[in-house]
Amino acid sequence: MKKVSITGGKGGTGKSTVAVNLASIFSEYEETVLADLDVEGPVDHILLGIRLANESPVEIMLPFIDYSKCTSCGVCGKVCDTGAIVLSKEGKPFVFPRLCSGCRSCYFACPVKAISEGRRVLGYTYRTDLKYKKLTLVTGSLIEGEEHTSPVVLSARLRAEKTAKNLLLVDTSAGTGNTVSIALEGSDLVLAVTEPTPLGVHDLRMILELTNSMGLDTWVILNRAGIGPEDEVQKVVEEYGARLAARIPYSKEIVKSYVNRKPVVDLFPSSDISKIFRKLADEVKEVI
Amino acid sequence: MLEIVIASGKGGVGKSTLSSTLALILGKNGEKVVAVDADAEAPNLHLIFGVKEWEIVKDYREGWIAKIRYEKCDNCGICEKECPFKAIKLVDDKYVINEMICEGCLTCSIACPQRAIYRVRTSSGLLRAGKTPYGFPIVGAKLAVGRPNSGKLVTEVKNLAKEIGGNDSYYIVDAAAGIGCQVVSSLAGANGVILVVEPTPASLNDVARLHKLVKHFMLPSAIVINKADINPDFIPEILRFAERENIQYLGKIPYDDKVPESLILMKPLIQVFPESPASKALIDISNRIYQEIILNWREWFRRYKPAKPEPYKPLIIRPDNIPGG
Numbered sequence: 001m002k003k004v005s006i007t008g009g010k011g012g013t014g015k016s017t018v019a020v021n022l023a024s025i026f027s028e029y030e031e032t033v034l035a036d037l038d039v040e041g042p043v044d045h046i047l048l049g050i051r052l053a054n055e056s057p058v059e060i061m062l063p064f065i066d067y068s069k070c071t072s073c074g075v076c077g078k079v080c081d082t083g084a085i086v087l088s089k090e091g092k093p094f095v096f097p098r099l100c101s102g103c104r105s106c107y108f109a110c111p112v113k114a115i116s117e118g119r120r121v122l123g124y125t126y127r128t129d130l131k132y133k134k135l136t137l138v139t140g141s142l143i144e145g146e147e148h149t150s151p152v153v154l155s156a157r158l159r160a161e162k163t164a165k166n167l168l169l170v171d172t173s174a175g176t177g178n179t180v181s182i183a184l185e186g187s188d189l190v191l192a193v194t195e196p197t198p199l200g201v202h203d204l205r206m207i208l209e210l211t212n213s214m215g216l217d218t219w220v221i222l223n224r225a226g227i228g229p230e231d232e233v234q235k236v237v238e239e240y241g242a243r244l245a246a247r248i249p250y251s252k253e254i255v256k257s258y259v260n261r262k263p264v265v266d267l268f269p270s271s272d273i274s275k276i277f278r279k280l281a282d283e284v285k286e287v288i
Numbered sequence: 289m290l291e292i293v294i295a296s297g298k299g300g301v302g303k304s305t306l307s308s309t310l311a312l313i314l315g316k317n318g319e320k321v322v323a324v325d326a327d328a329e330a331p332n333l334h335l336i337f338g339v340k341e342w343e344i345v346k347d348y349r350e351g352w353i354a355k356i357r358y359e360k361c362d363n364c365g366i367c368e369k370e371c372p373f374k375a376i377k378l379v380d381d382k383y384v385i386n387e388m389i390c391e392g393c394l395t396c397s398i399a400c401p402q403r404a405i406y407r408v409r410t411s412s413g414l415l416r417a418g419k420t421p422y423g424f425p426i427v428g429a430k431l432a433v434g435r436p437n438s439g440k441l442v443t444e445v446k447n448l449a450k451e452i453g454g455n456d457s458y459y460i461v462d463a464a465a466g467i468g469c470q471v472v473s474s475l476a477g478a479n480g481v482i483l484v485v486e487p488t489p490a491s492l493n494d495v496a497r498l499h500k501l502v503k504h505f506m507l508p509s510a511i512v513i514n515k516a517d518i519n520p521d522f523i524p525e526i527l528r529f530a531e532r533e534n535i536q537y538l539g540k541i542p543y544d545d546k547v548p549e550s551l552i553l554m555k556p557l558i559q560v561f562p563e564s565p566a567s568k569a570l571i572d573i574s575n576r577i578y579q580e581i582i583l584n585w586r587e588w589f590r591r592y593k594p595a596k597p598e599p600y601k602p603l604i605i606r607p608d609n610i611p612g613g
Binding site: 009010011012013016038040042043046047057059060061062064066070079081097098101102103104105108109116117118119121142143144145147148149150151154158173174175176177178179180182185195196197198201202203209210213214224227228229236240255258259261271 | 297298299301304327328330331332335336346352368370372374385388389391392393394395398399406431433434435436438439464465466467468469471472487488489490493494497498500501504517519522545546548550551552554598600602603604605606607609
């Protein structure tokens with residue numbers, strides 16, 4: 001199985017647009033899985049015009065304390081990094097579910113085995129087959145109000161990896177923290193989508209720093225090409241030994257496809273934009 | 289003192305453009321204002337103001353990272369099995385911790401029967417503060433790439449901002465994309481939210497998710513439609529959402545080529561192209577926020593606070609062997 005991830009650092013540069021269009025092209029030839037790992041705001045299903053199906057909860061461990069065994073030694077509170085276990089004056093532990101990251105340190109640390117493993121649902125994953133193509137969308141979605149994003153990203157990634165036989169495309173969230181690195185882990189190729197503005201360049205630098213330190217081959221996709229000078233992008237690309245793989249100009253077709261819930265390569269198959277996506281898909285296919 | 293958060297759920301819809309304009313308008317009205325960049329993973333607000341140097345830069349070393357003492361390790365594999373984030377892998381007959389994934393919890397070091405794992409402090413990023421060329425301060429942070437818990441860093445940013453701005457400043461908080469820990473930290477302790485949306489189904493979807501979070505915090509909110517003319521047919525749907533949720537509608541901003549041009553000049557749009565269509569709309573909207581929300585906050589709060597709170601109810605599955613509370 002080959003894995004190609006689409007990321008970018010800055011939000012709104014066109015990650016999902018690139019992801020759904022490449023997924024649509026690849027799925028004409030072979031079974032393709034697209035994983036939407038922007039679990040805080042997954043929208044690939046909206047861009048593909050489909051309804052999510054096959055829901056499965058993402059559960060993490062939640063400690064339950066058996067007070068008949070608890071000796072109030074306080075070890076669980078000491079090993080808890082997130083402040084989810086608070087000790088009373090007498091050393092009796094209380095659990096605040098919202099703060100718990102489910103790391104299970106307390107479970108392993110308790111010397112009298114007074115902690116049992118309950119579960120807490122942080123979000124859901126979905127697996128949706130497209131009717132007209134060999135494309136399966138796996139989506140992760142965080143429940144509003146939960147703030148531990150990484151277990152949902154990991155769980156959706158694992159479900160996508162289990163589903164994918166030939167090709168897995170991953171669409172990450174914005175940002176450069178570990179929710180992005182968890183999504184990128186194991187990629188054969190990373191496509192970093194950016195735009196020719198100082199903001200795009202700044203965040204491209206951060207994302208290339210991340211992919212370089214993870215040892216991942218990275219291509220840069222310049223979206224909204226033409227809105228500004230490109231020498232700074234070019235400089236960063238060279239500095240990090242990346243490759244500028246495609247330039248996508250601002251186009252009305254992309255906006256139309258975005259609001260019509262259909263990839264531009266399907267809505268306007270003979271447009272110049274579609275040709276750019278097809279050429280990029282060919283190049284990606286060649287290297288993987 | 290008031291803390292107003294600019295947020296959108298989706299990235300790239302114009303949060304920083306609106307934040308910078310609002311801060312400038314408050315400054316022009318003689319108010320004390322602090323611009324707060326609450327996106328530590330892709331911090332951009334300083335670039336809009338053209339801030340190149342920081343007066344304060346602090347190393348933020350809150351994080352931990354696990355390390356293996358290989359002389360003690362007997363390759364039993366328990367750490368790999370127990371790591372909740374799958375950050376440990378067997379590579380060439382050696383267990384290796386992926387530092388871009390490890391969250392630094394104690395699980396592997398406690399679970400290891402050989403006591404071969406320990407953890408060390410690591411730099412999670414840096415906090416920074418400086419002055420914009422427009423007289424008011426800017427505070428922000430930069431998370432070290434691949435690190436977790438950017439939300440804690442955002443809380444530190446807000447604390448530093450308050451040290452600098454004191455009790456008589458207005459805080460304009462430019463939130464990150466998403467609804468995760470950075471956004472939760474941005475909303476905690478705030479007084480109101482300005483939602484920015486594009487007239488697309490994807491953007492409305494994300495703003496609706498964000499608004500659920502806003503309701504957890506019982507915060508009133510107002511909404512601005514950016515790039516309104518790229519898909520005007522969708523605007524009624526946004527207005528219906530705003531009405532249903534008792535969100536104040538503040539107006540719309542047209543798509544304008546001058547916005548990226550101003551970004552490239554690294555100067556706020558209303559400074560370099562004050563007559564451009566987006567500038568005029570942004571100035572109008574910022575003036576409304578100043579008059580109707582900031583100067584009139586008590587009344588605005590009463591009028592637009594969520595009709596019913598969205599309480600946080602965790603979905604919990606109890607273990608079989610623990611009865612009762």
